[in-house]
Structures are given as C-alpha cells and as structure tokens.
Amino acid sequence: MILSWKEISQMVEKEIHNTNFKGQPSELYDPISYILQLGGKRIRPTLCLLSAQMFKGDFKGAMDLAMGIEIFHNFSLVHDDIMDEAPLRRGEKTIHEKWNRDIAILSGDVMFVKAYQQLCKVDTPYLKEILDLFNTTAIEVCEGQQFDMNYESEDEINLSQYERMIELKTAVLLACSLKLGAIYSGASKEDSEAIYEFGRCIGIAFQIQDDYLDAYANPKEFGKKVGGDILNNKKTFLMISALEKANSIQKQNLENLKNTAINADQKIKDTLAIFNELNIADSTKKRMEYYFDKALNEMNSINIPDQRKEPLLSLAKSLMHRKT
Amino acid sequence: MILSWKEISQMVEKEIHNTNFKGQPSELYDPISYILQLGGKRIRPTLCLLSAQMFKGDFKGAMDLAMGIEIFHNFSLVHDDIMDEAPLRRGEKTIHEKWNRDIAILSGDVMFVKAYQQLCKVDTPYLKEILDLFNTTAIEVCEGQQFDMNYESEDEINLSQYERMIELKTAVLLACSLKLGAIYSGASKEDSEAIYEFGRCIGIAFQIQDDYLDAYANPKEFGKKVGGDILNNKKTFLMISALEKANSIQKQNLENLKNTAINADQKIKDTLAIFNELNIADSTKKRMEYYFDKALNEMNSINIPDQRKEPLLSLAKSLMHRKT
Numbered sequence: 001m002i003l004s005w006k007e008i009s010q011m012v013e014k015e016i017h018n019t020n021f022k023g024q025p026s027e028l029y030d031p032i033s034y035i036l037q038l039g040g041k042r043i044r045p046t047l048c049l050l051s052a053q054m055f056k057g058d059f060k061g062a063m064d065l066a067m068g069i070e071i072f073h074n075f076s077l078v079h080d081d082i083m084d085e086a087p088l089r090r091g092e093k094t095i096h097e098k099w100n101r102d103i104a105i106l107s108g109d110v111m112f113v114k115a116y117q118q119l120c121k122v123d124t125p126y127l128k129e130i131l132d133l134f135n136t137t138a139i140e141v142c143e144g145q146q147f148d149m150n151y152e153s154e155d156e157i158n159l160s161q162y163e164r165m166i167e168l169k170t171a172v173l174l175a176c177s178l179k180l181g182a183i184y185s186g187a188s189k190e191d192s193e194a195i196y197e198f199g200r201c202i203g204i205a206f207q208i209q210d211d212y213l214d215a216y217a218n219p220k221e222f223g224k225k226v227g228g229d230i231l232n233n234k235k236t237f238l239m240i241s242a243l244e245k246a247n248s249i250q251k252q253n254l255e256n257l258k259n260t261a262i263n264a265d266q267k268i269k270d271t272l273a274i275f276n277e278l279n280i281a282d283s284t285k286k287r288m289e290y291y292f293d294k295a296l297n298e299m300n301s302i303n304i305p306d307q308r309k310e311p312l313l314s315l316a317k318s319l320m321h322r323k324t
Numbered sequence: 325m326i327l328s329w330k331e332i333s334q335m336v337e338k339e340i341h342n343t344n345f346k347g348q349p350s351e352l353y354d355p356i357s358y359i360l361q362l363g364g365k366r367i368r369p370t371l372c373l374l375s376a377q378m379f380k381g382d383f384k385g386a387m388d389l390a391m392g393i394e395i396f397h398n399f400s401l402v403h404d405d406i407m408d409e410a411p412l413r414r415g416e417k418t419i420h421e422k423w424n425r426d427i428a429i430l431s432g433d434v435m436f437v438k439a440y441q442q443l444c445k446v447d448t449p450y451l452k453e454i455l456d457l458f459n460t461t462a463i464e465v466c467e468g469q470q471f472d473m474n475y476e477s478e479d480e481i482n483l484s485q486y487e488r489m490i491e492l493k494t495a496v497l498l499a500c501s502l503k504l505g506a507i508y509s510g511a512s513k514e515d516s517e518a519i520y521e522f523g524r525c526i527g528i529a530f531q532i533q534d535d536y537l538d539a540y541a542n543p544k545e546f547g548k549k550v551g552g553d554i555l556n557n558k559k560t561f562l563m564i565s566a567l568e569k570a571n572s573i574q575k576q577n578l579e580n581l582k583n584t585a586i587n588a589d590q591k592i593k594d595t596l597a598i599f600n601e602l603n604i605a606d607s608t609k610k611r612m613e614y615y616f617d618k619a620l621n622e623m624n625s626i627n628i629p630d631q632r633k634e635p636l637l638s639l640a641k642s643l644m645h646r647k648t
Contacts, residue, residue, distance in 0.1 A: 027468045031604060073635060079433060084425040102407040102473060105429060106466055112436060113462045120455050131444050138437045142430050146352045149426060 002308060009046045015063055016042075016070065019185040021114075025109070030108040031095045033115070038090045043214050043319070044177040045070040051181025051195055054304060061123060062184050065130070072134075075111035076141055079103055083149065087098035087309050126183050133183065133300030137176035144169025151235060162240050163204060167299050171203025178312075188303035196297040202316050209320060212284050217271060227268035233258050238280050245278045266287035277309065292320055326377065326632060329639035333370040338365075340394065340477055345438075355431040356438070357420045358399050359485070360415045367643070368501040369394040375519055378628060386422075386446060386508050389454070392442030393501050399435035400465055402428055407473065408537040450507050457507065461500035468493025475559060486564050487528060494578035495527025502636075515626050522622040527642050529615035533572025534645060536608050539596060551592035557582050562604050569602045616644055 003011075005006060016036055023029040045066030050057035059066075081094040082088075088094060096104035118129055128135050147165040151157050178199040182192040211221060214229040215238055229236045243251060257271050275281065297317065316324065327335075340360055349354040363432035363623030381411055383390075404410075405418040406428050412418060419429035471489040475481050502523040506516040535624060537546060538553040539562055554562045581595050599605065619640065621635060641647065 006407045023467075025467060025470045027474060028467060043613055078431055082429060103470075105403055105406060106470055109436070110463055110466045111460050112433070113466070116440065116455065117459045117463075120452060120459065130446060131440065131455075135437050135444065139434055142434045142437070143347075143349060143352060146349045146427075147432055149350060150349055 002311060005046055005050055005311045005318070007044050008049045008311070010069070011063075012042045012045045012049070012066060013039075013142050020068070025245065025317070027099065027103055028066070028107050028110055031099055031103060032111055032116050035069070035078060035095060035111075037087070038092055038273065040090060040181075042070060043315075044173060045071050045313070046315065048181040050315060050322070051178040052194075053181075054308045054312055055182050055187040055191065056281040057308070059181070061077045061216045062181060064121040065116045065180055065184055066177075068115045068122075068134075071111050072115035072138065073116060073173065075108050075115060078108040078111065080145055082108075083145070098172065099114060108251035111307075112124040118149050119309060124184055126186075129183050130180055131181060133176055135271065137172050140168045142173075147303070155313070157235055157240055159240050159244060162237060166207040167200065167204055171200045171231070173204075174203040175199035175284070191304075194298045194301050198295045201295035201298065202319065205321050208237050208288045208291070211238055212281070212288065214238075215275065217280055223324060227264075227272070230268050230271045231264055238275060238284055241283055242275055242278050242280050245280075245283075246274070250277065288320070294323075325517050326635060329370055329374055331372045332377070332383070332635070333366050333432070335387075336373070336390060336394070337363075337367045341390060344392070345485055351423065352431050353429055354433055355402075355423055355427060356435055357522070358422070359413070359419060359435075360401060361396070362596040364414060366394060367639075368397050368450070368497060371498060371501040371523065372505040375502040375596040376509050377505075378519075378632045378636055379506050379511040379515065380509035381632070383505070386505060388442045388445040389473050389504055389508055390501075390564065392439045392446075392458075393504065395442060396462065397497065398441035398530060399432050399439060400469070402432040402435065404469055406432075407469070446508065447627045448508055450510075453507050454504055455543060457500055457503060462490045464496045468496075481559055481564055485562050486559070486561060491524065491528055494531050495524045498527040500528075501521035505524065515628075518622045518625050522619045522640075525619035525622065526643065529612045530643050532561050532608060532612045532615070535562055536605070536612065538562075538581050539599065540605055545579075548591045551588075551596070554592050554595045555588055562599060562608055565607055566599055566604050569607075570598070572603065574598050593608075612644070616646075 019036075021036065048069055049062055052062040052065075057119040077089060078095050081089055082096045082101060086094050087097050088284055092098075094104070095107060099107075117133075119134060120127070122130065124130065130306055140293040144167070147161075148169055149241040151161070151165060175196045176199075179192050179196040184193045187195070191255075211229065215227060215234065217226055219226050225231075229239075239254075242254060246254060252272055254271065256268055257274075262270075296313075299313065302309070328333075343360075344359065345353055345356040372390040372393055372427070373383040376386040376389075401413060402419050403594050405413055406420045406425060410418050411421050416422075418428070419431060423431075440455075441577055443458060444451070446454065449456065468489055468491070471485075472493055473570045475485070475489060497522040499571055500523075503520040512520070535553065538560065541552060543550050549555075553563075563578070566578060570578060578595065578598055581591055581598075586594075620637075623637065
C-alpha cells in the first residue's frame with residue numbers, strides 16, 4: 001500500500017513522540033526532548049521515507065534513517081539559533097534562551113552524535129554510502145551557514161552567490177534526505193542522482209519562494225507581516241535582483257530606503273514600488289519555475305510507475321503552493 | 325618491525341602536518357588548520373596506532389582512524405574552550421578569541437564531521453563496530469563536560485562523582501582510541517575489552533595525577549606554578565578527598581581559606597598543611613596506584629608477546645612518570 005505524504009509525516013511525528021531522549025546529566029538531555037517536541041513540518045524525514053517508498057515499494061526499516069536526518073536538522077537549528085541570537089523557535093524559547101549558551105552548544109553536540117547513532121542503527125549493506133553522503137551534506141550545511149553570516153556584512157552579493165548559499169544551507173539537506181532513501185532502497189546510481197537533483201532544485205525553488213512571499217504574499221493568508229524582510233534590510237533574492245538590475249538612481253533610492261529612518265509601511269511601500277519598476281516579482285517567479293521544472297524533469301527521468309511517484313510529487317507541489 | 329611510541333607519535337605529527345584542511349569559506353576552515361597545528365602530545369592517535377601494532381603486528385591502514393580521533397579530540401577542545409571562556413590553548417589564542425564565538429562553534433561542528441569522514445575512510449569490515457564505539461564515546465565526553473560544568477556550582481561533590489566525571493571527560497576517549505585500534509586489527513572481544521579497560525584505568529590515574537602534581541610537584545620540574553588549583557578554588561581530587569576526611573574544624577578552615585582574601589602563597593601553604601594533616605598525598609597516590617595496577621592486570625590478561633606490548637606500556641609509564 002502506498003501512503004500519502006501526510007500519512008507518512010504523521011508517522012514521523014509519532015515516532016519522535018515515542019522516542020526517549022532522556023539521559024544524565026539532565027541539563028544535556030532535557031533540551032533535546034524539548035526541541036524535538038516543538039513540532040515543525042518534518043519535511044526532511046518525510047522526504048526520506050517517501051523516497052524509500054517510491055524506490056522500494058515500502059519504507060520499512062528506513063525510519064531510523066529518517067530520524068537521524070530530523071535530529072541532525074534540529075541540531076543545526078540549535079547551533080544556528082545561538083549564532084543568530086534568535087530568542088524564539090516555532091514560537092517557543094530557543095535552547096540558549098531557555099537554558100544557556102553552553103547547554104545549547106553541548107546538547108547540540110550530543111544531538112549531532114545521536115543523529116549518527118540513528119544512521120548506524122539502520123540494517124543496510126550501504127552504511128558507508130549513507131555516511132559518506134551524510135558527512136558531505138553536514139559539512140555543506142555548515143558552509144551555507146558561514147556564507148550566510150559572511151554575506152550579512154558584505155556589501156555586494158550577487159544572485160549566483162546567493163543561490164549557492166541557499167543551496168548549501170537548505171537545499172542539499174532536502175536532496176540528501178531523498179537520496180538516502182534511494183540508497184537505502186538499493187536504487188541505481190542514476191536514479192539516486194536524479195532524486196538528489198530533484199530535491200536540490202525543489203529546495204532552491206522553495207527558498208526563493210520564501211523570499212517572494214515575504215514581499216508578495218496575500219496578507220490574509222500569510223502568517224506574518226508582509227514586508228518583514230524589507231523592514232529588516234535582509235539581503236533576499238528580491239533585493240539582490242533589484243540591486244543588480246537597478247540604474248544608478250534606483251540603486252541610490254534603495255540604499256536610502258535602507259539607511260533612512262522612515263515609517264515602516266512607507267519603507268515597504270517605496271521599496272516595493274522600485275521592485276515593481278524592475279519587474280522583480282516576474283523575474284523571481286521565473287527563477288522559481290526554472291528550478292521547479294528542472295525538478296520535474298529529473299523526476300520524469302526515473303523509470304518508476306507514476307502511482308509510486310505521486311505522494312512525493314504531491315508534497316513537492318504542496319511546498320510550492322501549486323496544484324499542478 | 326615494532327616502533328616505539330615516540331616514533332609513532334612523530335608519524336602522527338607528520339600526518340597532521342601534511343593534511344590539507346583548507347576549504348571555502350575560509351572563515352570556517354582556517355581555524356581547523358590553526359588548532360590542529362598547535363601541537364600537543366597526540367596521545368590519543370598514538371594510542372590507537374600502538375594498539376593496532378600490538379594486536380596486528382603493524383598499524384598500516386589505521387592512520388585514518390587515528391586522525392579521526394585526534395580531530396574529534398580537537399573539536400571537543402574548541403567547544404570546551406568557548407564554554408570555559410579560555411583565552412589560551414597551548415599558549416596560543418583559542419579560536420573564539422582569535423576569530424569569534426560563532427566561528428568557533430561552526431568550525432568545531434565541521435571538525436566533528438571531518439572526524440567521522442576520517443573514520444569512514446578506513447578500509448575495514450568493522451565500520452559499524454568502530455562507529456558504535458566512537459558514537460558512545462563522543463556522547464560520554466559531552467556528558468563529562470556537562471558534569472564538570474555542573475559540579476563547578478554544586479556544593480557537595482563526592483569522590484565517586486568526581487572519578488566518574490574524569491572518566492567520562494577524559495578516560496573513555498583514551499580507552500576508545502585503544503579499542504578502536506584493537507577492533508580494526510580484528511582482536512577478540514575479550515582482548516578489545518581488556519585494552520579498553522587498560523586505557524580507562526590509565527586515563528583515570530593520569531587525571532588524578534594531574535591534580536596531585538598541581539599541589540605536590542617539584543617546582544623546578546613543574547611547568548607552572550605549584551598550587552594553581554588551590555588558588556583557583558578548584559574542586560580537585562585532593563580537595564574533595566580532604567573535605568570528605570576533614571573533621572568539622574578542618575572543614576571550616578578549608579572553607580575559610582577558599583572564601584577569605586589572603587596572600588596567595590599563604591593560602592596555598594595553609595591549605596597544604598590541612599592536606600598533610602589528612603594524609604591526602606598518600607591516599608591520592610594510593611588511588612593512582614590502584615588504577616595503574618588495574619591497568620597492568622588488564623594488559624597481562626592479553627595473550628600477546630611482551631615485545632609487542634612494550635611500546636604501549638612504555639607510553640603508559642611515561643604518562644605516569646614511572647620507570648617500572
């Protein structure tokens with residue numbers, strides 16, 4: 001029986017709920033239970049299981065793999081939150097806020113090992129392949145975070161640097177989750193590579209969409225204030241595109257809007273006006289579509305009945321708010 | 325040909341010197357080269373290779389294992405130094421001092437993955453066994469660090485808690501280094517366990533000796549000021565023993581010495597006087613000898629020619645400043 005992505009995602013949630021992360025000293029283990037129970041969409045483990053289901057017909061035995069990925073993802077959030085000095089994560093206090101910095105560093109480190117322990121639990125002849133991919137990906141995720149921090153203080157970032165950063169920081173872990181499910185299922189090298197590319201492209205498209213929605217979402221449907229990135233002077237795909245396309249006057253105006261203390265709504269409105277002059281919404285949507293189409297092409301190259309691909313494609317479309 | 329521990333230690337140093345840790349972004353990789361080139365005794369990788377040499381006759385192919393252990397050890401130093409707010413490591417600036425906290429966290433994380441990459445490079449049928457032991461040990465090292473931080477602010481620590489803490493924080497990694505060399509060499513389960521116990525006992529003895537020397541070293545031979553731990557009110561094996569043995573007056577005197585602002589040399593002298601009343605030097609030496617003898621017994625249980633054991637025993641004796 002082929003399960004939908006929602007059913008699989010619920011199974012992941014249940015597995016996390018039933019896993020015991022307790023241990024001594026409790027200062028080290030309580031934060032692990034805390035962060036893992038905060039919820040979230042569980043996209044990465046769900047992708048891993050969907051991929052195993054697609055290639056193997058079921059995902060029996062791949063749950064440890066999926067859990068390893070989710071624990072790693074949460075480890076990276078814990079350490080990133082320290083660096084970003086973020087007070088909240090999913091509406092609740094971050095670990096360094098609720099406990100302290102040292103506990104956040106060290107319980108993060110333990111989570112990292114726990115992720116490896118989950119991967120090593122998997123009964124598979126492909127342990128080395130699984131770990132090689134996971135190691136490479138883990139390093140790339142750290143590189144992405146460092147590039148992100150570097151870019152905050154750099155003046156001129158171009159779009160290709162930005163895309164590479166979001167690829168490293170986010171897309172490669174989605175891709176890795178899918179490929180791990182494929183390797184586990186004994187998929188061919190070509191198919192494993194195709195599903196990796198599918199995930200990488202969906203990941204980049206998703207991150208670009210994240211930037212797009214911040215400026216152009218329907219305020220009634222969007223969970224937070226539209227224009228938050230503009231207010232915070234964030235270097236988004238939109239802003240970097242705009243600065244690349246702008247003439248000298250538009251560029252000066254964008255710089256002035258960044259540096260002048262003006263009314264929040266006015267700042268958003270004036271910035272969006274320049275974005276509109278430069279057709280930023282269109283060019284951003286085109287880039288999202290470019291990556292989404294690339295992802296679909298990769299999926300088409302895999303010779304497996306459509307019925308088995310459907311749950312994974314359905315999740316990808318849902319992430320991209322698409323019906324087709 | 326059987327090599328001495330000094331020869332093997334030099335080979336480790338050379339291997340580290342010849343390894344390229346470069347990468348992009350450089351903020352992430354420069355600190356890794358920096359910390360690994362700071363030197364140190366390379367005891368852990370040397371133990372791993374000595375163990376392989378003992379069980380297998382040579383240590384060919386175990387260098388990646390040894391490097392993985394050394395990189396992990398340095399990762400733990402980088403994160404510990406942040407938590408301890410240590411300005412110096414081996415006389416040079418720590419990473420969070422030379423760069424900053426975020427870079428120390430993140431380059432530490434990358435080192436952690438690099439350690440796993442080294443382990444995964446090893447050509448061995450025992451990859452899963454190697455990783456299972458390494459994972460368990462890595463978590464124990466984090467637990468030891470957390471206990472150490474907890475104990476700083478706790479009033480009453482007893483000797484058994486203290487020994488457990490140094491066991492986790494230091495001894496298990498020495499034990500793991502040796503056992504990894506044994507597993508890699510295809511040693512029996514009994515022999516692998518015996519060499520682990522050997523390392524664990526040597527590790528605990530070594531840490532107790534560290535505390536002992538701080539108070540009782542020959543000032544001419546000791547690299548730093550004798551009595552530093554007493555001055556810093558550190559909860560050492562000596563101080564915890566003293567507080568356990570002291571009568572109420574001696575206990576009050578020790579507490580007063582801790583809390584009163586007096587001349588440094590006087591504080592050391594008065595504290596040592598109470599230690600001497602309580603025979604702390606003797607009881608501490610006895611505990612070191614207990615663990616050292618236990619280690620030797622474990623080694624004796626391993627059925628291998630003495631000649632092959634000699635380099636490892638020689639290193640253990642050198643660590644304990646012993647001729648026999």
